[in-house]
Amino acid sequence: MSHTPTQDxxxxxxxxxxxxxxxxxxFHASNLSAYAEHDIYTLTARFENSGGLKAKSPVSAAxxxxxxxSAITFDPKTYDAVVEMHIDSHYNTFPxxxxxSIFTAGLLGEQxxxxxxGGSEIMLKDQDKIEITQSAIILEKAIGQFLFKAAEExx
Amino acid sequence: MIEQxxxxxxxxxxGFAKLGRGxxxxxxxxxxxxxxxxxxxxxxxxxxxxxxxxFLIITISGLFVGMVLSLQGxxxxxxxxxEASLGLMVATxxxxxxxxxxxxxxxxxxxxxxxxxxxxxxxxxxxxSGMEMMAVDPIQRIIAPRFxxxxxxxxxxxxxxSAIGILGGQLVGSGLLGVDDGAYWAQMQxxxxxxxxxxxxxxxxxxxxxxxxxxxxxxxxxxxPTAEGVSRATTRTVVNSAFSVLGLDFILxxxxxxxx
Numbered sequence: 001m002s003h004t005p006t007q008d009x010x011x012x013x014x015x016x017x018x019x020x021x022x023x024x025x026x027f028h029a030s031n032l033s034a035y036a037e038h039d040i041y042t043l044t045a046r047f048e049n050s051g052g053l054k055a056k057s058p059v060s061a062a063x064x065x066x067x068x069x070s071a072i073t074f075d076p077k078t079y080d081a082v083v084e085m086h087i088d089s090h091y092n093t094f095p096x097x098x099x100x101s102i103f104t105a106g107l108l109g110e111q112x113x114x115x116x117x118g119g120s121e122i123m124l125k126d127q128d129k130i131e132i133t134q135s136a137i138i139l140e141k142a143i144g145q146f147l148f149k150a151a152e153e154x155x
Numbered sequence: 156m157i158e159q160x161x162x163x164x165x166x167x168x169x170g171f172a173k174l175g176r177g178x179x180x181x182x183x184x185x186x187x188x189x190x191x192x193x194x195x196x197x198x199x200x201x202x203x204x205x206x207x208x209x210f211l212i213i214t215i216s217g218l219f220v221g222m223v224l225s226l227q228g229x230x231x232x233x234x235x236x237x238e239a240s241l242g243l244m245v246a247t248x249x250x251x252x253x254x255x256x257x258x259x260x261x262x263x264x265x266x267x268x269x270x271x272x273x274x275x276x277x278x279x280x281x282x283x284s285g286m287e288m289m290a291v292d293p294i295q296r297i298i299a300p301r302f303x304x305x306x307x308x309x310x311x312x313x314x315x316x317s318a319i320g321i322l323g324g325q326l327v328g329s330g331l332l333g334v335d336d337g338a339y340w341a342q343m344q345x346x347x348x349x350x351x352x353x354x355x356x357x358x359x360x361x362x363x364x365x366x367x368x369x370x371x372x373x374x375x376x377x378x379x380p381t382a383e384g385v386s387r388a389t390t391r392t393v394v395n396s397a398f399s400v401l402g403l404d405f406i407l408x409x410x411x412x413x414x415x
Binding site: 008010013021024029030 | 202206307308312315340343353
């Protein structure tokens, strides 16, 4: 087979295009940029019920994503779910009376941890614990309570 | 009855013998890859005929597959008011499944059949034996560069297929159907995981490249050296490649996306 400079160029272009495609997938179509983790610090919070929260679920404050859940474990002594969160270290000004709650995005959306700052002067540091938490709302429970209440009001 | 049993026996033995020859061939090829490195010219020529010449069919098919996915997905998702997830749906199906699988099938049809025909014809015209006479190992000189080229080209083609498919989906989704452009990309970027989706997709395409190129080269090398033999070998390449790709895809998917 004869080889010409044009052929070399075409092979070069092909390889470049293929690599560009893979890069496009990695950086434009996936969460790779989220892996390029800036500095983070870790907070933990105990919840009575972590609902459908999963590792990698977002942590947000005022609707803005500021970190993600890194691990969820069960504490067999207190029967609580221990949620460990990685928070971007740009956002290191949460006071120690911050409330962590598990919310659902929309009716069927995914669950996320919402942080709401309190008024204390002391800020949370790496490895600190958030004391005030609010568990996930379990839809079945809420419906059950509503039905019981409705039945009681009828009597 | 006895005749049928005999036929079954000979078919089974033939199948196992072929598998054995194929494995030996693969081992020889793998050990011959080292000799390609000092001769990049050989690899470059093969990358041209395997990769560059498959470029057009892969990109055009990718574009249309992405556009159709977007169209079909939109009609289903809009029933649930979830058009915003269109990008996620298109990207997930392309990156995880359609990119590697469809491009491997196209690759087997476009490049695999050409490889088989080329090598089968070399065998039929005794070019391979001629090389051996001149103390040139045809495995090192002919087979190994083609094998390496297939292995390199396949993941690149699959990546291109997925990337162009996602762009095609966006073209139809936000251009034609009025899905919000930001939602298309944002949902995709939030949910497509680099490790779980993209890297696994690339692993799949490398596996498919390995298998389809192996089958194509071996069928050519093992072909009966007649016109009919080469034609049959070419058909077997496409059929066996398709079976292996789809079967392997099931196994790989079960292994990769089992939990979570």
